[in-house]
Amino acid sequence: MKNKLLAGAMALALVGCSEKSAEDVAATESPAAQAVAESEGAADAAATPRIGVDAAPGVAFDYAYTFRLADDRISKIQEEHAAACETLGVQRCRIVDVRYQLSDEKLVEAQTQFKLDPGIARKFGANAIASVEKAEGVLADASVAGEDVGTEILASQQRSAGSEAEIARLEQRLKAGGLDKRERAELLAQIGQLRGELGSERQSRRSGEARIAWISLAFNYVSDGGLPGIGHENPFASAGETLMRSGCTALSFILTLGAVLLPWGILLALVVAAWRSRFMVAVRRQMRDKPGTSDPASPPAS
Known part of the structure; x- marks a missing residue:
């Protein structure tokens, strides 16, 4: 069991190294991405929650920002944020959902959801805040929610190790012989059930690893109640x-x-x-x- 746990930990480390190397290659090959990264370093991140991924290993974070600005400027800011993500490249930022809605009260509500490299999430949010403030908007709300996925992955590895040991024991019992048809069928059914549980645990670990590797970020845009042509206040x-x-x-x-x-x-x-x-x-x-x-x-x- 210890050997299998060690192998699982080494596999996770290799996954992290491979992802890091792919990001380094993408950043080296894309001058635009380098320029954006340099601008991120100069951005003021004081307004965003200072949560570093190194301080919380194995935790999957969900970032959410709510911006309040004039109706006629929401679509432009939404496009700027999407363009900033596209400039970073799909290895570091991906747009997963875009929504724009005009309510019955003639007020605009919009949302853009991203998947981000954990290392740039906070700076990406700081740059977004700066662009909103430049458009005379404000950050109305910011939240960071975390889930300890790493602990669940470790527990899943331990459950899988136990299932594999039980499968080995049952297969050894089958090889020993001396079983009637009913006993043999029961052993085969138990082995099949355990193999199904192993598959579910592997899928669960892959999902958890993906959540850790990518941070979910949502930008919500709401109207400040202003009227076009009159001002930002109604x-x-x-x-x-x-x-x-x-x-x-x-x-x-x-x-x-x-x-x-x-x-x-x-x-x-x-x-x-x-x-x-x-x-x-x-x-x-x-x-x-x-x-x-x-x-x-x-x-x-x-």
Whole structure:
């Protein structure tokens, strides 16, 4: 088992070396790729997450950036990012998906997905941010998600080693003979099942190795709400938001003032009612006690 694990590790190392040599050849043969690589080295990467692949071996990363800029500039920036990937060559960058959509609200949403050499992913993102800022856009969101694929590959190798050892044991049992048809059929079925599991494990390891070798990168482009010919900000939307805020502020003030004054108003009304009642009682009493004056509340004598 130890020999097989060592062989698996050596195979992974050879795969990494072969990929590195192919990239070196591609960079040497393409002057344009060298120029882009030099420009990447000069780019300011402070705005992008500084995650190095050497610091996280065996981890598959997914990068995602969201850019906010004017509608009429999204398609141009999207083309610039695609052209930058094409300049690097398919050995270092590949475009896997492009989408551009105009919503019912006349706002643009777009996305471009790439597969990148892990060594240039961060610098490629920094260059993209610089191009967006040059077009008066902003980086609205950036995220890096990682998955520990290397550990799963090692576990898969261990499972495969166990399956191979079990297959060898079952085949040795078949060679020993002395089995009836039912026992022989059961052993063959177990061997077939184990070989199928070996195939699945090999495919899983290939997929994991591919994920480590290529980083997934998604550029999302969203509208800043501007109107072509007016500016990057929508004056009607701004006016509507201001109106809503002022209306809410006025309503909040009225409700707060009412809550403060209502108890005092009720108290004042009760005091006035009590005072008026006492005043009317006093007036009636004075009129009744005055000579020659009848009580206005009593009926006249017949």
